[in-house]
Amino acid sequence: MPDHLVPMVEARSVRKAFGPVDVLRGVNLSVGRGEVVCIIGPSGSGKTTLLRCLNRLESIDSGRVLVDGQLVGYREGSKGRLVESTYDELRRQRQAIGMVFQRFHLFPHRTAIENVMEGPKVVLGTPDKEARARGSELLAKVGLSGRENAYPSQLSGGQQQRVAIARALAMDPKLMLFDEPTSALDPELVGEVLGVMRDLALSGMTMVVVTHEMDFAREVADRVVFMDGGVIVEEGSPSDILNDPQHPRTRSFLSRVA
Amino acid sequence: MTSAHTAEQRDSALPEEPPVLPLDPHRPLAVGRILGTLSAILVAGWLAYAVIVNPNIHWDVIVDHQFDDRVLHGLWVTIELTVLSMAIGVPIGVGVAVMQMSANPLLRSLAGAYTWFFRGTPVLVQLLFWFNLGLLFPRLELGVPFGGPKLFSVEASAVITPFVAGLLGLAINEGAYMAQIVRAGIMSVDHGQREAAESLGMSRRKVLTRIILPQAMRIIIPPTGNQFISMLKTTSLVSVIAGADLLTTVSRIYLGNFEVISMLVVASIWYLLLTTIASVGQHYIERHYSRGVHSPQRLSRRVRHNLTGNPAMGAHDA
Numbered sequence: 001m002p003d004h005l006v007p008m009v010e011a012r013s014v015r016k017a018f019g020p021v022d023v024l025r026g027v028n029l030s031v032g033r034g035e036v037v038c039i040i041g042p043s044g045s046g047k048t049t050l051l052r053c054l055n056r057l058e059s060i061d062s063g064r065v066l067v068d069g070q071l072v073g074y075r076e077g078s079k080g081r082l083v084e085s086t087y088d089e090l091r092r093q094r095q096a097i098g099m100v101f102q103r104f105h106l107f108p109h110r111t112a113i114e115n116v117m118e119g120p121k122v123v124l125g126t127p128d129k130e131a132r133a134r135g136s137e138l139l140a141k142v143g144l145s146g147r148e149n150a151y152p153s154q155l156s157g158g159q160q161q162r163v164a165i166a167r168a169l170a171m172d173p174k175l176m177l178f179d180e181p182t183s184a185l186d187p188e189l190v191g192e193v194l195g196v197m198r199d200l201a202l203s204g205m206t207m208v209v210v211t212h213e214m215d216f217a218r219e220v221a222d223r224v225v226f227m228d229g230g231v232i233v234e235e236g237s238p239s240d241i242l243n244d245p246q247h248p249r250t251r252s253f254l255s256r257v258a
Numbered sequence: 259m260t261s262a263h264t265a266e267q268r269d270s271a272l273p274e275e276p277p278v279l280p281l282d283p284h285r286p287l288a289v290g291r292i293l294g295t296l297s298a299i300l301v302a303g304w305l306a307y308a309v310i311v312n313p314n315i316h317w318d319v320i321v322d323h324q325f326d327d328r329v330l331h332g333l334w335v336t337i338e339l340t341v342l343s344m345a346i347g348v349p350i351g352v353g354v355a356v357m358q359m360s361a362n363p364l365l366r367s368l369a370g371a372y373t374w375f376f377r378g379t380p381v382l383v384q385l386l387f388w389f390n391l392g393l394l395f396p397r398l399e400l401g402v403p404f405g406g407p408k409l410f411s412v413e414a415s416a417v418i419t420p421f422v423a424g425l426l427g428l429a430i431n432e433g434a435y436m437a438q439i440v441r442a443g444i445m446s447v448d449h450g451q452r453e454a455a456e457s458l459g460m461s462r463r464k465v466l467t468r469i470i471l472p473q474a475m476r477i478i479i480p481p482t483g484n485q486f487i488s489m490l491k492t493t494s495l496v497s498v499i500a501g502a503d504l505l506t507t508v509s510r511i512y513l514g515n516f517e518v519i520s521m522l523v524v525a526s527i528w529y530l531l532l533t534t535i536a537s538v539g540q541h542y543i544e545r546h547y548s549r550g551v552h553s554p555q556r557l558s559r560r561v562r563h564n565l566t567g568n569p570a571m572g573a574h575d576a
Contacts, residue, residue, distance in 0.1 A: 057453055087462060095459035105454035109472050109547075119458035122468060164454075171458060 006069040008206045014063035023049045025230035036207045038217035041227035047210045055097045098168030098176040104160045106152040112163045113148040119171045138166040142196045158189030178209040226250045319520040332507025339493040346429035351436020376434035385427035389499040424496035439481045443474030475547040483540030487533045
């Protein structure tokens with residue numbers, strides 16, 4: 001298959017249990033290059049776990065997870081079984097996958113710009129001056145020019161999340177994962193973060209977004225995936241899923257969040 | 259009231275001025291507290307008087323010996339022992355803490371056995387063991403085991419001087435306590451920090467040294483400062499193995515001039531000075547590692563807490 005036809009993300013029959021609880025029960029998901037996919041669903045539906053499997057923050061029990069045509073965190077072993085790859089192999093793959101967390105997880109002992117510079121400097125060995133220039137550029141892009149030297153504790157939640165997005169972008173990822181990026185924010189701060197994400201989507205970034213923001217999904221997503229009980233119940237265009245859901249579980253979920 | 263708030267604006271904003279409900283700022287007289295204070299002053303004054311005018315404390319002897327060359331040398335040995343045993347004990351503690359949290363069960367049990375043994379026996383006993391190591395291993399050798407060729411081989415008694423025995427005993431014992439402190443520090447760092455760093459593709463070592471440990475420092479530093487201060491005093495135990503430290507030195511002097519109490523006062527003044535200086539240093543180090551977390555604590559408060567053992571310390575308040 002030519003490179004541009006290989007999907008950016010491919011999950012095949014991914015299964016995962018936490019102890020006795022089956023969190024993912026055979027999930028298939030494919031995300032094309034430049035596509036923005038929003039995953040919605042009730043809490044406990046497995047959507048965050050699925051997202052975390054895409055960069056191997058969670059291990060999987062069976063199935064295949066490929067990013068850009070490569071297995072993530074595993075290698076094909078004998079008899080078609082997977083073996084775990086080494087941490088060094090995994091971390092090379094993770095460099096190309098940006099991750100934004102619900103609770104930001106900025107490094108509290110580093111200023112905004114140092115947070116953004118940390119990845120390029122430590123992982124890629126970018127010289128300080130270059131990393132700083134790129135850092136200011138990215139902070140400007142997320143609307144935080146002038147806050148370079150603020151520590152995370154001096155920033156609002158919305159500002160912290162925008163720094164976190166800039167920090168992920170500093171590694172020049174080919175894929176961005178968002179785990180409920182606005183769920184920990186005060187309502188009046190949600191808009192600024194979604195605005196940055198909207199710009200990013202328009203610039204052609206491939207994005208997988210776990211979210212409860214139905215308006216964002218309607219406006220920005222190319223495709224909406226509804227998960228419940230560890231499986232994908234229904235997926236399709238935002239208007240199909242959000243306005244005209246076929247499955248009763250989708251309908252009942254949407255009627256509760258709308 | 260700023261100039262923007264004219265009386266007119268106020269009138270329109272608040273149609274009715276709320277009445278002032280006065281409070282009496284004076285605390286009522288408490289007889290118990292007054293009696294307690296008076297008796298405390300009395301007891302303290304009486305003690306101070308009894309010490310100052312006591313004919314058995316020879317202040318002239320104290321003044322004479324405070325800067326005695328032998329005392330200063332003992333003081334220097336105490337400082338050396340403290341700094342070196344902490345300098346060796348802290349890295350041991352970090353290493354053992356990382357081992358304790360390792361996925362490898364062998365490393366974990368080795369680290370567990372280390373802390374179990376060295377925290378479970380008195381440091382005084384350990385010092386005596388190290389000092390008498392020659393009875394267990396008359397020669398210290400490095401080479402191929404079971405009779406193979408030797409890289410070097412020395413008499414234990416030549417290597418294990420009182421200073422070396424003291425240093426080994428104190429440092430290795432300290433490592434066990436530091437391991438617990440470092441482990442608590444590492445565990446205090448939110449797991450999300452590790453995930454965020456790993457998501458950027460950082461190596462395990464970089465995650466530890468650049469993200470986890472600097473944040474753990476905030477938790478590690480206050481008890482480490484206390485360990486340092488406590489080590490300044492624990493070094494006096496090496497006097498049992500003729501360690502040439504401050505206490506050994508003053509006791510040698512009082513065995514000659516019989517000024518037992520005066521010489522102990524000389525030593526105590528030095529110990530107090532050292533621990534006070536260490537508290538000031540601790541304050542500045544803590545301030546450095548609390549970057550981005552909270553406003554710094556006042557120096558005077560820090561020193562007072564340290565010297566009086568008030569548990570409400572450091573990173574937790576302010």
